[in-house]
Amino acid sequence: MACRISELVLDCVDAEQLAVFWSEVLGYVEVGREDDGSIELGPPGTGFGGPQPTLVLSPTTDPRPRKLRLHLDVSPTDRDQQAELRRLLTLGARHADIGQTGEENWYPLLDPEGNEFCLLRRQLPPV
Template identity: 45%
Template sequence: MTLVWEQLVVDAADPVALGRWWAEALGWVVVNDDPEEYEIRPAPDRLPGVLFGASRDAKPVKNRLHLDLRPDDQEAEVRRLLALGARPADVGQTGEEPWVVLADPEGNEFCVLGPRRP
């Protein structure tokens, strides 16, 4: 049996705006610009993608699933993402972690990791 991870689905109040934000943040391309199901991928023919689907449900609590991103330069990447519209997020971290928790424009948390340990 073969199983392929096709995409991650994210509920969004504004799928187009959130999808565009993540496409810019990740440097990915838009493969479907439907306002109800906006999808981005690393390249048009590369999986997995992220599909932003329309939802009227409010995000009540911290995400149970989040992305961990590992840049070459954590400090520079955090500055860039904040300039794009991310904001700092508090999910109970102590301040001693080697990652920074941010939230996208709709409040979905993600981590910007520090350098990989040898």
């Protein structure tokens, strides 16, 4: 027997703002809300326990101490990488400088709160 990733939890200052951003990026919808202000996002019609992990945005007042040791990688599903990059930047993503050479086939980005994620080149079919 093995485990699988069921949800990813991202601490944030403004769960509402990040819920809008990540819903647009991933095509997710709100599937739950907790009394502590956490917002859970997931694929439409499934939610927790489905084939894709949900994303929980958990409010915190603690400042981010340093670079995260974990980040999300996203792949375009219905357009090429350049078109998806333009869409993500329009939604509020920003380029991140992590010492890349310019020869990489992925783009390091920051969400509106500065959390790192990468846009990969390879297009995947939608789930």
